[in-house]
Amino acid sequence: MKDVLLSTTWGPFHEQFFNTSPIDIMNQRFSRGCDIFSMNGHLHMNWAHLIAQNIDRPSVFLEYPRKEDFLEEVDKGYEYIGLSAFHNQVDDLVEMCKAVRARAPRSKIVLGGFGAVGLEATRTQEELDALCDHLCHEEGTTYFRWVLGENTDRPMFHSHLPKWGYSLPMLNPHPVGCIPVVVGSLGCPNACDFCGTTEMFQHRRVEIMSPEQVYREFQRAWRENPNTLQFALLEEDTFQNVEYVQELGRLLREDTEFGLGYFNFYCLSSVRSMSQWSFEDMAMTGCSTVFVGVESKFAGDNGYGKKEGLCHKEVFDGLHHVGISTTGAWMVGFDFQTRENVEEDLQDFIDLYPTLQQLTRVCPFPPTPMWKAMRDEGRIRDDVKWEDVSFYGGGGMVLSNLYEHEVGEIIERGYKLLYETHGACIARMLHVNLMGYEHFMEKRHRNRFFEDRALYHKRLAYSFFPILKAMEIYAPNSTVRKKMKDIRRMYIRLMGEPTEFQKMLEQGFTLRSGLARLQDMLHPADNNVTEEAFKKYIYDKPAPEYPDCPYKVEYPHRTRGFSLNRQARANLRRALTGVERVTRWVGRSRQDRPDAGVAPGSFGMFL
Numbered sequence: 001m002k003d004v005l006l007s008t009t010w011g012p013f014h015e016q017f018f019n020t021s022p023i024d025i026m027n028q029r030f031s032r033g034c035d036i037f038s039m040n041g042h043l044h045m046n047w048a049h050l051i052a053q054n055i056d057r058p059s060v061f062l063e064y065p066r067k068e069d070f071l072e073e074v075d076k077g078y079e080y081i082g083l084s085a086f087h088n089q090v091d092d093l094v095e096m097c098k099a100v101r102a103r104a105p106r107s108k109i110v111l112g113g114f115g116a117v118g119l120e121a122t123r124t125q126e127e128l129d130a131l132c133d134h135l136c137h138e139e140g141t142t143y144f145r146w147v148l149g150e151n152t153d154r155p156m157f158h159s160h161l162p163k164w165g166y167s168l169p170m171l172n173p174h175p176v177g178c179i180p181v182v183v184g185s186l187g188c189p190n191a192c193d194f195c196g197t198t199e200m201f202q203h204r205r206v207e208i209m210s211p212e213q214v215y216r217e218f219q220r221a222w223r224e225n226p227n228t229l230q231f232a233l234l235e236e237d238t239f240q241n242v243e244y245v246q247e248l249g250r251l252l253r254e255d256t257e258f259g260l261g262y263f264n265f266y267c268l269s270s271v272r273s274m275s276q277w278s279f280e281d282m283a284m285t286g287c288s289t290v291f292v293g294v295e296s297k298f299a300g301d302n303g304y305g306k307k308e309g310l311c312h313k314e315v316f317d318g319l320h321h322v323g324i325s326t327t328g329a330w331m332v333g334f335d336f337q338t339r340e341n342v343e344e345d346l347q348d349f350i351d352l353y354p355t356l357q358q359l360t361r362v363c364p365f366p367p368t369p370m371w372k373a374m375r376d377e378g379r380i381r382d383d384v385k386w387e388d389v390s391f392y393g394g395g396g397m398v399l400s401n402l403y404e405h406e407v408g409e410i411i412e413r414g415y416k417l418l419y420e421t422h423g424a425c426i427a428r429m430l431h432v433n434l435m436g437y438e439h440f441m442e443k444r445h446r447n448r449f450f451e452d453r454a455l456y457h458k459r460l461a462y463s464f465f466p467i468l469k470a471m472e473i474y475a476p477n478s479t480v481r482k483k484m485k486d487i488r489r490m491y492i493r494l495m496g497e498p499t500e501f502q503k504m505l506e507q508g509f510t511l512r513s514g515l516a517r518l519q520d521m522l523h524p525a526d527n528n529v530t531e532e533a534f535k536k537y538i539y540d541k542p543a544p545e546y547p548d549c550p551y552k553v554e555y556p557h558r559t560r561g562f563s564l565n566r567q568a569r570a571n572l573r574r575a576l577t578g579v580e581r582v583t584r585w586v587g588r589s590r591q592d593r594p595d596a597g598v599a600p601g602s603f604g605m606f607l
């Protein structure tokens with residue numbers, strides 16, 4: 001028999017509430033509501049790579065297979081089949097288990113992930129035994145080693161997690177990967193009652209990679225592509241672990257090859273943890289964007305403990321001031337939110353000026369304490385479907401003060417208000433980078449790292465700037481139009497007049513935006529739900545030496561048209577970089593050039 005097969009649930013994944021793909025986080029959540037400037041993107045599943053890279057046996061990982069792809073692989077005969085699911089995919093997970101039992105009765109089924117622990121909480125032991133042989137409710141790498149009878153104490157390492165990508169749908173409907181990812185740690189000690197990760201890892205932080213290992217991945221990623229946009233450091237509350245992130249920051253800052261002019265990361269953190277830090281010190285770790293859960297001001301009086309540290313407004317303003325972008329995350333549906341106070345809550349959130357945003361509804365995920373309490377009170381509907389156990393389905397929770405449809409309406413209105421108040425997320429990203437540039441340029445004589453960080457903000461602002469004109473022309477109202485003009489003036493004040501090349505791109509983006517508007521009238525973009533591409537990762541053992549890639553990847557359904565399109569885009573990127581070089585050479589005598597020190601080709605991330 002072959003060794004190990006790992007797979008996500010089979011696709012195509014069901015579209016969710018807004019008719020969006022749960023994998024396209026930019027479109028579904030982070031930049032939703034920004035009209036033609038809502039971004040699109042894709043993310044990959046990480047669990048299987050962590051397992052595959054840390055076991056001794058060879059394995060194959062199927063990411064987003066169709067039913068027939070999965071069954072074809074199962075028929076090859078594997079000793080172990082590891083499956084992972086989110087709650088909203090549990091129905092598919094159950095079907096897959098049944099299919100494996102029927103077609104490959106000798107294969108042992110190992111389940112893991114949040115959906116699997118949801119299943120565990122809602123099925124009898126007998127039912128579970130019929131579906132699987134093992135169910136992992138903890139860190140999965142050590143668990144899988146244990147299942148295989150391997151040494152569980154060996155140190156862990158991973159690299160080359162597939163890159164996430166984002167763009168604008170009008171520029172690239174299939175964004176190329178531009179964000180490398182690493183899992184620093186799993187879990188969180190804070191034990192919030194609605195949170196799945198804290199429950200999964202028993203309120204502990206499980207360290208997966210040391211700061212040195214994370215740093216090595218940064219180096220590898222930037223060596224492969226010096227125009228790498230951002231690095232995603234996956235952890236639950238990065239700034240809680242002061243020593244860890246201080247050490248990572250030191251390594252990134254003191255790096256002489258790239259340093260803070262290039263290295264930067266996206267992370268998640270809480271207001272409480274960030275309150276221990278000065279915002280400048282946070283920027284000096286290389287943090288460029290932070291995902292922040294925004295607790296309701298009414299939460300403290302309703303069983304969620306008083307907030308400690310700074311208030312949200314102080315944190316968001318402080319971060320933006322030093323060039324750290326934010327993804328503000330707000331939830332609706334708590335018992336303490338009423339029709340009267342929820343509007344105040346939402347307006348408070350909008351006032352924070354989040355750079356990116358996530359508005360979701362409260363969902364009791366089994367087996368979190370919130371779910372258990374609600375189940376015991378009879379507040380989970382019996383007819384709840386697994387596909388509704390998600391950020392948008394509400395998990396069958398009977399709401400205290402709002403109608404079901406009201407919750408959806410509040411979320412949609414929130415997204416719309418954010419756009420109509422602040423303009424598109426890309427404009428906000430540009431603005432925050434200009435603030436960071438101004439801050440660190442003013443102080444650059446004090447610290448050489450400040451100068452590096454200023455270069456980072458300059459690079460980002462330079463590449464976002466050409467989209468600004470289109471966001472001004474197609475702004476949702478005159479107030480936002482004026483804000484776009486203010487951002488333009490700020491750019492020119494700080495960085496000088498745009499170059500000829502930027503003006504050329506600006507015209508191109510504006511034309512393309514006009515066309516996108518027309519296209520949207522004829523066929524609203526909301527109709528286009530992304531379908532994830534099936535990928536097959538092959539892990540042979542022994543693995544190649546780091547920094548070589550530990551897997552080979554196949555795209556079984558990739559069409560010739562898609563490959564040609566990818567090739568054409570790469571050629572366009574090269575051609576535009578050539579034009580950029582020529583225009584730089586022609587305009588080289590200009591003193592206040594915004595592209596001074598910026599490597600050519602940084603605009604390319606959107607193509």
Ligand code: B12
Binds near residue numbers: 016234
């Ligand atoms: C990045 C991310 C995403 C990305 C990519 C997903 C991914 N890479 O897994 C995207 C945007 C696609 C995403 C989507 C969603 N997400 Co998400 N996501 C995350 C985030 C921030 C990191 C996930 C990650 O990569 N972790 C690192 C990996 C290595 O950890 P892991 O997946 O937990 O896997 C470990 C173990 O669980 C276990 N394991 C997992 N699978 C298996 C399988 C086997 C066989 C074994 C043995 C072990 C095992 O081993 C792994 C290594 O220890 C987490 C929060 C967090 N920090 O974990 C939320 C989180 C997982 N997401 C969540 C949710 C709800 C969703 C959505 C359902 C939201 C929605 N739209 O409704 C969708 C569902 C997507 C879908 N497939 O349908 C929740 C889950 C909550 C819960 N259920 O209890 C989380 C915990 C956020 C939160 N705190 O609320 N997500």
Ligand code: SF4
Binds near residue numbers: 190195196198270293
């Ligand atoms: S602070 Fe965030 S990650 Fe930690 S338990 Fe609470 S919700 Fe979960």
